Amino acid sequence: MNKLSLLDLAFFVAESEASPKHVGGLMIYKRPARSPASFVADLYQELLAFDDVQAPFNRIIHFSLTGMPTWQESEAVDLEQHLFFHKMRRGKNGRQELYQLVSELHQPMLERSRPLWELHLIEGLSERRFAIYVKMHHASADGVTMVRWAADSLASSASDLELRPLWSTPRGPADKKQKRLKEKMTQSLLGDLAGAGTRLLGIARLAAMLALEGVKLTKNAISLPFVADGNTPLTGQVTAGRQFATASVSMVRVKEVCARTRSTLNHVALTCLDGALHRYLYDEGVELKRPITTQMPVNLRKEGERGTGNKIGIIPVELSPPTDDPYVRLRNIGFSLRNVRSMIDSVTPDAIESYT
Numbered sequence: 001m002n003k004l005s006l007l008d009l010a011f012f013v014a015e016s017e018a019s020p021k022h023v024g025g026l027m028i029y030k031r032p033a034r035s036p037a038s039f040v041a042d043l044y045q046e047l048l049a050f051d052d053v054q055a056p057f058n059r060i061i062h063f064s065l066t067g068m069p070t071w072q073e074s075e076a077v078d079l080e081q082h083l084f085f086h087k088m089r090r091g092k093n094g095r096q097e098l099y100q101l102v103s104e105l106h107q108p109m110l111e112r113s114r115p116l117w118e119l120h121l122i123e124g125l126s127e128r129r130f131a132i133y134v135k136m137h138h139a140s141a142d143g144v145t146m147v148r149w150a151a152d153s154l155a156s157s158a159s160d161l162e163l164r165p166l167w168s169t170p171r172g173p174a175d176k177k178q179k180r181l182k183e184k185m186t187q188s189l190l191g192d193l194a195g196a197g198t199r200l201l202g203i204a205r206l207a208a209m210l211a212l213e214g215v216k217l218t219k220n221a222i223s224l225p226f227v228a229d230g231n232t233p234l235t236g237q238v239t240a241g242r243q244f245a246t247a248s249v250s251m252v253r254v255k256e257v258c259a260r261t262r263s264t265l266n267h268v269a270l271t272c273l274d275g276a277l278h279r280y281l282y283d284e285g286v287e288l289k290r291p292i293t294t295q296m297p298v299n300l301r302k303e304g305e306r307g308t309g310n311k312i313g314i315i316p317v318e319l320s321p322p323t324d325d326p327y328v329r330l331r332n333i334g335f336s337l338r339n340v341r342s343m344i345d346s347v348t349p350d351a352i353e354s355y356t
Contacts, residue, residue, distance in 0.1 A: 002059070002070060002071040003068060003071075004068065004069055004071065004139065005310060005353065006353065006354065007310045007353055008139040009068070009069060009139070011138045011139040011310075012061065012069065012139055015109065017109055017240055018237070018238055018239055018240050019238050020107075020109040020240075021137060021138045021139070022106075022109070022110050022116070022135050022136060022138060023135075023136060023138050023143065023146070024102070024105075024106050024133060024134060024136075025133070025134045025146065025147075025150065026098075026102055026131060026132075027131065027132045027133075027134075027150070028098075028125070028130075028131045029129060029130055029132070030127070030128055030129050031128045031129070039130075040085075040121055040122075040123035040124075040130045041085065041123065043121065044085045044121050046163065047079070047119075047121075047163075047165055048079050048080065048083055050079075050163065050165045050168060051077070052165075052167075052168045053077045053079075053115075053167050053168065054167060054168055054169070054170045055071075055073060055170060056071065056115075056140045056141065056170065057077070057117055057166075057167035057170070058073050058074050058077050058115055058167075059071040059072065059073055059074070059116075059140070060072050060073075060074050060112075060114060061116065061139070074114075074115060077167075081114055082114075082115065082118055082119060082167075083118075083119050083121070084118065084120045084121070085120075085121050085123070086120060086121065086122045086123065087122075087123045087124050088101070088122065088123065088124035088125060089124070090124070093124050093125050093126050094125075094126055095246075098122065098125060099243075099244040099245060099246070100244075101122065102133050102244045103242045103243050105118075105120055105133060105135065106133075106242050106244070107240050107241065107242050110135070110136075110137050116136065116137035116139070116140055117134070117136040117140065118134070119132065119135075119166065119167075120133040120134075120135075134146075134150070134166060139310070141310070142297070142299075142310040142311060142312045143297065143312075144299050144301065144312075149166055149170060152164065152169040153165060153166045153168075153169050198348045198350065198351070199348060199350040199351050201347075201348075202350065202352070202354075203351050203354055203355065205346065205347050205351070206343075206347060206351060206352075206355050209343065225316050231286070232281060232284075232286050232288075233281070233284050233286070234277075254268050261327070261330060263330060263334055264334075264337075266337065267330060267333055267334045267337060268330070270294070270319060270333050270337070271320075271329050271330045271333050273294075273319075274292060274319040274320055274329060274333065275326060275329060277292055278292070278322060287322075288322055290321070291318040291319050291320055291321050291332075292318075292319045293316050293317065293318055293319070294317055294319060295314050295315070295317075296314070296315050296316075296340070297312050297313070297314055298312060298314070298344055298352065299312060300312055300313055300344075300352055300353065311349065311353075313349070313352035313353060313356045314356045315340055315352070315356075317336055317340055318336055319332070319333050319336065320332035320333050320336075
């Protein structure tokens with residue numbers, strides 16, 4: 001059995017049919033040259049036979065009246081309950097039709113009586129393409145971990161023909177005895193006390209930052225929660241409906257902007273989003289007087305650290321005050337992100353998780 005972290009548990013507590021707490025990824029591929037028309041259907045059958053299911057893809061959530069929820073590993077996983085095959089019709093197999101299908105697949109909550117994931121193979125896209133849509137409960141993994149699993153499942157070269165399904169790639173340390181010993185030491189009373197001490201110190205530091213920000217003695221050390229303007233089309237109760245859409249920007253252009261302004265990819269991406277949201281709200285008749293606040297996920301894993309579950313913080317970050325100058329917007333966002341990074345580096349990851 002594995003205990004859930006506070007953040008993992010929060011995804012279950014806050015989940016409802018109108019606000020499911022799973023995340024999804026859509027990957028579009030091109031069929032190999034000279035492959036048969038049945039390539040995707042054959043791949044689906046091959047995947048169904050690959051029953052080497054690793055944690056967390058074999059875990060079921062167990063709720064108890066006497067204790068905290070835990071993950072329990074299932075003795076067997078019926079892949080037919082998790083793998084699904086779809087075939088798009090000719091003439092209705094473009095990107096928009098694909099996005100509509102993914103929107104519909106993403107809406108329902110995952111069934112809690114079995115491992116909380118699904119994989120959908122979608123055949124028949126235009127230009128000899130097919131797609132894979134993966135859906136997994138956020139309590140099982142964060143985005144960084146899911147991207148790593150997806151990358152590990154892909155071939156490193158065209159000559160690598162080994163099949164590595166997503167659910168077979170997560171692996172623990174080879175020495176299980178060493179792993180159990182490490183877990184036992186981590187869970188010892190001394191370890192718990194030391195961890196609680198550093199966590200409390202970090203929370204106290206964050207509380208002090210919030211207090212200073214509240215009385216306006218600091219600026220952007222940490223953005224105050226619950227102060228965003230609620231009178232916009234973007235706020236209010238969500239419904240179960242979902243819509244999937246994409247937009248693309250040339251990476252050559254983005255990298256040139258990064259080089260000329262000495263900015264990072266995150267800075268430029270958030271600047272584009274901030275400008276687009278202000279333009280959208282203005283078109284809807286809403287003119288904001290204060291910056292837009294975004295909830296930004298922050299990876300808290302150390303370099304090379306691998307594991308399941310979530311190890312992220314979610315920090316409210318103020319973007320740029322309203323401006324028509326994109327360069328000023330970029331500089332303002334860079335200032336906010338640098339302050340957030342300094343704040344995160346000044347406390348332990350456990351304190352950031354507790355704050356979240």
